[in-house]
Amino acid sequence: xxxxxxxxxxxxxxxxxxxxSEIGGYEVFRHPRGQSLERLAELVNKIDxxxxxxxxxxxxxxxEFFKGNAELTEVLCDLIKKSGRPIPLVITSSTxxxxxxxxxxxxxxxxxxxxxxxxxxxxxxxxxxxxNVFGKWCRPNYNSVVATFCHNIANNLPININxxxxxxxxxxxxxxxxDIISQIKNLSLGLKRPKVGPIHSITxxxxxxxxxxxxxxxxxxxxxxxxxxxxxxLYATYVSYLPPSHFVYDLPQHGDERGxxxxxxxxxxxxxxxxxxxxxxxxxxxxxxxxxxxxxLVISGSARFKFRNILTDECCEIAVSxxxxxxxxxxxxxxxxxxxxxxxxxxxxxxxxxxxxxxxPDTYESKV
Numbered sequence: 001x002x003x004x005x006x007x008x009x010x011x012x013x014x015x016x017x018x019x020x021s022e023i024g025g026y027e028v029f030r031h032p033r034g035q036s037l038e039r040l041a042e043l044v045n046k047i048d049x050x051x052x053x054x055x056x057x058x059x060x061x062x063x064e065f066f067k068g069n070a071e072l073t074e075v076l077c078d079l080i081k082k083s084g085r086p087i088p089l090v091i092t093s094s095t096x097x098x099x100x101x102x103x104x105x106x107x108x109x110x111x112x113x114x115x116x117x118x119x120x121x122x123x124x125x126x127x128x129x130x131x132n133v134f135g136k137w138c139r140p141n142y143n144s145v146v147a148t149f150c151h152n153i154a155n156n157l158p159i160n161i162n163x164x165x166x167x168x169x170x171x172x173x174x175x176x177x178x179d180i181i182s183q184i185k186n187l188s189l190g191l192k193r194p195k196v197g198p199i200h201s202i203t204x205x206x207x208x209x210x211x212x213x214x215x216x217x218x219x220x221x222x223x224x225x226x227x228x229x230x231x232x233x234l235y236a237t238y239v240s241y242l243p244p245s246h247f248v249y250d251l252p253q254h255g256d257e258r259g260x261x262x263x264x265x266x267x268x269x270x271x272x273x274x275x276x277x278x279x280x281x282x283x284x285x286x287x288x289x290x291x292x293x294x295x296x297l298v299i300s301g302s303a304r305f306k307f308r309n310i311l312t313d314e315c316c317e318i319a320v321s322x323x324x325x326x327x328x329x330x331x332x333x334x335x336x337x338x339x340x341x342x343x344x345x346x347x348x349x350x351x352x353x354x355x356x357x358x359x360x361p362d363t364y365e366s367k368v
Contacts, residue, residue: 004047006031007054011138012092016051016177023181037075044079044087049184052076052091057143062102070109077117088124088187089114090180095131118191126183126192131199135173135233136240145204146170146237149211154241164205171196172233200230214238218249222266258282271353278340285337292362294330297349298322302342306368308335335366
């Protein structure tokens with residue numbers, strides 16, 4: 001399928017082009033800002049579908065809203081009619097069409113031209129009224145507060161908030177792109193107005209606070225719940241604005257004659273990850289827990305785990321090496337230790353179900 005994308009160098013356009021290239025089966029033609037209308041006419045005659053993303057967001061003069069949004073859409077629709085084919089058109093509009101500002105009204109006019117194309121030309125037309133779209137590659141300090149906050153906080157620049165209670169409705173760019181591609185794959189006659197979701201609601205104050213917490217992770221080591229929902233998308237957006245010099249950060253190392261202990265990552269409700277080393281012959285541990293549980297994974301070297309039930313004195317031993325992928329669990333009420341029984345340094349990855357609390361460590365010395 002041959003797809004023409006106007007505004008291909010813009011925020012949504014860049015993401016769409018990359019996603020289409022990953023899927024395969026699509027030949028993408030681009031109409032970036034500044035390209036002539038003559039070239040646009042040539043492209044329209046070559047393609048099967050048009051995704052119209054080009055527009056004007058923040059011009060110096062209000063009349064440029066109508067030129068960049070309404071007039072360009074009208075020209076595109078006229079070119080489709082002149083082609084003699086019912087070329088499908090996907091167009092992105094804005095929820096601001098419900099407002100009386102020049103931007104919203106110019107987008108409303110663009111919708112009208114697309115609706116007329118569907119009626120008069122028989123072209124399948126898909127119109128998206130999008131709220132604030134956010135994600136990687138969005139231009140900061142322009143028209144996206146998410147991009148601005150992420151960029152500025154990631155680069156140690158100040159942010160300005162006039163009213164922290166202001167509500168925002170956000171949609172993630174990956175969700176927008178996914179829906180556009182789905183619509184292209186399932187084109188049908190008539191006019192469609194699909195709703196992209198999920199729509200995330202958040203205040204400016206909450207947004208700034210959440211992004212600031214992402215930044216603190218490199219020092220506190222405590223990560224937010226970045227696996228699902230809005231926080232997942234915001235975190236991906238935030239790190240996309242990190243400069244290369246911030247791609248790496250150091251972790252505190254705690255070392256003695258036995259080896260090293262390094263905490264890597266802490267979660268608010270699912271424990272923490274760390275690793276430790278032990279020199280040949282060294283034994284670490286020699287304690288038990290009442291509630292804390294741990295999972296050990298030997299990455300390199302050979303280890304012997306010993307366990308003793310503190311009530312019954314029942315004992316067991318487990319031998320593990322880095323050549324295997326075996327997890328050894330510690331059990332509440334069982335004293336345990338680990339000894340490097342090899343000739344090389346022992347490296348062990350460790351997960352504990354709770355963040356270590358020096359005031360309440362739930363760790364009690366007990367020989368195994």
